[in-house]
Amino acid sequence: MKKNVFVLLLACMSFGNAMAQEADPVVMTIGGKDVPRSEFEYFFNKNNDSKDGNAAKAVENYADLFINYKLKVLAAQDAHLDTLASFKKEFANYRDIQLRDYLKDPEFEDSLALSVYNVMKQQVGDADMIHVAHIMMLLPQKATESVRLQKKARIDSVYAALKDGADFGELAKKCSEDYTTASKGGDLPWIAPKQTLPEFEKEAYALKPGEYSKPFLTPVGYHIVYMIERKKLEPFEEKKEEIMQLLKSRGLKEMAAEHKIKRMIEASHGQKTREEILSQVQAEACKKDPNLKYLIEEYHDGLLLYEVSNRLVWQRAAEDKSGLEKYFKKNKSKYQWDSERFKGFVILSKSETLLDEAEKFLKKQKDESGIEAWNKAVPKDSLKKVRVRYGIFKVGDDAVVDSHIFDKPVSKQNKLYPYSACVGAKLRKPKTYTDVKAQVVSDFQDLKEKEWLEELRKKYSFKVNKDVLSTVNKH
Incomplete structure (x- = not known):
């Protein structure tokens, strides 16, 4: 008899699981983790910006982006970035804010409003x-x-x-x-x-x-x-809503949530920590509202995505001077200017003597580090009388450059620093990657990210259930 009951129980559980899967089938599996259709739909509906009208193609294209997103998160977890104290603190702060609506304490809120009203009543008399x-x-x-x-x-x-x-x-x-x-x-x-x-x-x-x-x-x-x-002064019931709005602007939701958490910890007789209570509240709230679950997950994964991308791709690429120079030389044709540029120092001075000194000094300098060298080489009182900047300028970027390099008329005389000069050279096209640094760094980072994604796609397994994918937003 017991055996029959046990078998029946297993059958019911299996049936329940099958019904759940049918209601929210797995649309893809990434790194051994199933992604239900509801999760994919949440992210697709929130982030899809396709305007070509082909819904099926938009879903297919987004699926590829979603896989990349999840692979990066897996890489971050494998690197244990989710164990960093800084990550835990930032994520916990965000999660706690999202859970405040599920930690309401009407009794506490009413008592606080009544206390404020009583103070007002005493004050007004x-x-x-x-x-x-x-x-x-x-x-x-x-x-x-x-x-x-x-x-x-x-x-x-x-x-x-x-x-x-x-x-x-x-x-x-x-x-x-x-x-x-x-x-x-x-x-x-x-x-x-x-x-x-x-x-x-x-x-x-x-x-x-x-x-x-x-x-x-x-x-x-x-x-x-x-x-x-x-x-x-109106009676409390008439004034209550106004007081509540005032308290909300001063952190009522946060105070009420903290009071509720404290009561829940006390109710557990100290058996549960604050974190355990919040995890319990999160689990219960996410059962009622799947969108909350995915919202919290989105922020959690977004933090990891930024951290792992910055550590493994963006920062490394930006600091790889040799790699940037090689990339620039290989792709020079991408980085052309439509007009001449001036690359060098722009000097403004209160005296002609100091202007001459600055010119002589800066002619020996190769790049913007020359400004720091100049600042160290001259007395402090002279620094106040001379202003130096370094950069790459086209016509219209700088009045001093326009006048000295591009032979444009001076639009307005600088009365505070009447003497000026430029030290550098005209360029018809970029000579090194530093001449177009922002563009080259961005393109090089894109390249390194593509290479990284290729590695991730080889490292982790992933499979898309195309039959389920075709039902996205159609069930």
């Missing part, structure tokens, strides 16, 4: 909350009497315009020196007692809706205040 706008003339702390009188005259002229019927909001936009509120017509957030400067509070609370004050002075300047509205 029986007084009103006021909503005002203001026009301000900013007065620096160490302002002279002359400046103070100027500011006073300006605020008085604004007051006179108000008395003649000018619109308060328009005057605030044109005249107020509180630039955070001027564009909004001087509008300020709701104010409770003791939330602003005593002088400001006294004048503002004396007003009725629709009234404006006479000009008055506070430690920050002259003001005119306009009373928009005043009211008693």
Whole structure:
């Protein structure tokens, strides 16, 4: 009897697995790891930018890119880059942010909002909350009497315009020196007692809706205040949503999540660590939302992809001077200019004597390291009187080069550094890879990445289930 029950149980499990595979079949296997169709669809639908209208071809093309992506991630894992402390920290921070919506603690959030409300209630007491706008003339702390009188005259002229019927909001936009509120017509957030400067509070609370004050002075300047509205503090239930929005802007989700995690650790009687709790939450959340699973996986793999590519390809290629020079010589025809260039030093000086010294010195230098040599060779007070830059310039890139090398008229005289010169040579085409370094490095990195991918495709096995691939986005 027990044997029959066991056999039946195995059959049910097998049937369940078969149903799961049928619902989300394996579209490819890479390095021994199955990729379900849902995962491929997530990445394809998010990253596909094909516009030729051939959906089947787009899927096929993307499958090749996806395989490359996964092979690079496998290479990163084999290099144990996922064990680096820097990787673990960055990934954990991102994952924790994504899980905050699954770590809500309504009881904690409500209690925090109520605490904020009670502080507001205690602060306001029986007084009103006021909503005002203001026009301000900013007065620096160490302002002279002359400046103070100027500011006073300006605020008085604004007051006179108000008395003649000018619109308060328009005057605030044109005249107020509180630039955070001027564009909004001087509008300020709701104010409770003791939330602003005593002088400001006294004048503002004396007003009725629709009234404006006479000009008055506070430690920050002259003001005119306009009373928009005043009211008693609303009950908590009416104010709750506004408080919640305020708390969210100040990290409520993060605080609530941390409080929830702490409670879950306590509920386990210390048997589970913070990381174990978060792994549990992640597993449960990903069951409910497959897109979350793939979003977290995307960030995880993206970090690995960048790290392994940078270490094994990009950085190595960028630092391989011999390889870059060989690549440049082999592909010179790709790197032609449509016009002449000047390669060398541009010198600006306050004195003709220093300009001559700089020219003589820099004529002996071969490249931009000459600037550092010059800076070390001359006294510090002379460095302030001479400016040197190095580069490759075409017509229009630099006014000094245009004038001295390309015989263009000087558009504007440099009064601070009236003496100038250029040390270097005209080039009709690049002579070394450094003349077109950015382009050569980029192309060389592309080449090395292709070679690396060829190695990865030989190293790791991969197989595409074309029957399943043909059903992508069609089931």
